[in-house]
Amino acid sequence: MNSESRTWTAALLIIGDEILSGRTQDKNVAQIASWLNVQGIRLTEVRVVPDVEERIVAAVNDLRGASDYLFTTGGIGPTHDDITVDAIAVAIGVPVVVHPDARAALERYYETRGGLNDARLRMARVPEGAELIANPVSGAPGIRLGSIFILAGVPHITAGMLAGLTGQIEGGRPIVSVTVGAMAPESEVADLLRETERANAGVSIGSYPFFREGRVGANFVVRAEDADLAQQTADLLAASLESAGYPAVPGGI
């Protein structure tokens, strides 16, 4: 199958009590979604589960078959609540082993930071058969096990790991977005949006209303794999909005 001809998909599993308690504002959904778009991969589901082994195992087994790739974030640090590696090993049915390159990377990183201890050595543990993902920010590497990518939860460390994976994962064509804005209440142009989407197969149109300076408006985002189709549909939509009495703003408001 030609890799350009099919849609590549990914799921994201966020592991962390701190997200579910509301203590920490998640940044990884938007960050990973945007990065995946550039790789030509669509994020099709996100789940957030607590630091509880059976919940992680169940989610991994639900998600890994449903998409081409599964990304996880969180739970790969040195403390007692960092159980992601163990849970994924249980889900896949492989033992946990110490990866020699991860151990070496941690030894180098901690050489001037107090040395490797048992807690730090936990971060060299991987499901058997895994490869490492470079961590340019701190000591502990990410982990790739086939189609599963196990990343850090701290957003700037996640970003460093994603940078190293850029261009390394097979994907399709990136989704192209073209935005058109108008000071139009979305409830007055709903039919127009629906008809424009229906008349252009392969296009989806999202409607994102806002309220500014006492007036309502919306940005309409036209998405398609085919850049020309996205642009043509956006142009058609802009013309329809103009006809309906709403000056269209290419690029959005």
Place this chain on the structure above:
Amino acid sequence: MNSESRTWTAALLIIGDEILSGRTQDKNVAQIASWLNVQGIRLTEVRVVPDVEERIVAAVNDLRGASDYLFTTGGIGPTHDDITVDAIAVAIGVPVVVHPDARAALERYYETRGGLNDARLRMARVPEGAELIANPVSGAPGIRLGSIFILAGVPHITAGMLAGLTGQIEGGRPIVSVTVGAMAPESEVADLLRETERANAGVSIGSYPFFREGRVGANFVVRAEDADLAQQTADLLAASLESAGYPAVPGGI
């Protein structure tokens, strides 16, 4: 059963292509999680799915049995991609009907805004048997169907709906959090954290490292339903950190 004696739980289903595409930074997980904590309800899972009926139906049916409450956000506006009400009606197996009070609320709201049209009337549609949740911000109400709460996706509208639900939903005791900070690498105090958590049943301790001004530290968050237990455990943890050579900062750094 005494309502104080058991744990009340909720799941959150976020419906929206704009979150999965990375276009929009989600704010509702943290907002709803924090609000649920105050109601004495724990958020135990979050899922994000696209604006696709079968995906919404499947997620609703997975989640609604697993927690006491299910909250959804997104997809209740007037446009073609707003299909949450239809999907939830399919999941529950009831028809969609126009709620007379929602219709009346929309008629009032749009009286000075161009009048009710077909698209706007979509926002009066509810699964049969549903009650309304007041929307103090814009015209379209939220919807309660038994233990399912269908809320808007725009965070400040969601917030208005939550405000009206405050104190209206049965919960248990709120989870109390007490934070202790220290300029300690978490990998040097991992054993101490694990032992403190193990020795205090009913307590969970989260570890949230940071890197500031060239030094690493962490905030340790002690959570429990019993406020005294949380405080006592935090005090014990602070004393243990001090003994290990790390001055503890009550309240966190």
